[in-house]
Amino acid sequence: MKPTTRGTLAAVVTGVAAAVGAAASPAVAADTVPVPVPLNGAEKSLGMELPEIGAELPLPKPGSPEGPRYVEGRLVPDRAVPQLPVRGGLPGADVRAPLPRLLGHDFDHVGVHAPASDLRTLGPGLAVDAPLTPPNPDNYGLPGLKPPQAGVVTPVLQTVPGAELGTGPGL
Known part of the structure; x- marks a missing residue:
């Protein structure tokens, strides 16, 4: 070349x-993708005020799993299939609807604001152990038999959602 x-x-x-x-x-x-809901065309064709609606969709981000842990007395490491952490969030919403002065002259709308909240998850994992013990010096270095062990590590879900409800003047 x-x-x-x-x-x-x-x-x-x-x-x-x-x-x-x-x-x-x-x-x-x-971290989030805004999703507007366009209602302007329906508002003009119906000739009335419609609610303003918007949403936020979080983007999930996978993390790196923790490696297996070696435990004394076991042939297979603990958590042979590790849990996969994923960070993301719960979707958020912002809704404002017109209120035709039902609550007095100072209140023209009612609104709900629920921001996207963080969400931390860990997928299920697997913990297994072989039906053999470690080599036993009293048994000429041969392993002994024991019942096999298998377990599922439960998934984890952590979040703190929140929302605000309010009324006020204007839309």
Whole structure:
């Protein structure tokens, strides 16, 4: 391959990599994706005020699992199939609906704001042990028999959701 062809190819590959990296960085940096619900057309065709609705969808981010733990007296490490952590969130919502002065002259809308909240999960894991004991010096170095052990490590789900309900002037 000629040096000019090699240089041109390197410049093209560098340009494509830079363009792909620039296009992917905004999506990777965002924790949630806003989802507006457009009701303007229905509002104009019906000739009345409709609620304003918006939502936030969180992006799940997988983490790295903890490796197996070696326990004394067991042939197979503890948690042979590790739990996979995933960070994400619960979806959020923002709804504001018109209220035709039912509560007085200062109240024109009712709104619910439920922001997206963090969510931490761990998938189920598996803990097994072989039906053999470690080598026993009293038995000429041969392992003994024991009942096999198998267990499922339960999944974990942690979050703290919240919401606000309010009324006020204007929509």
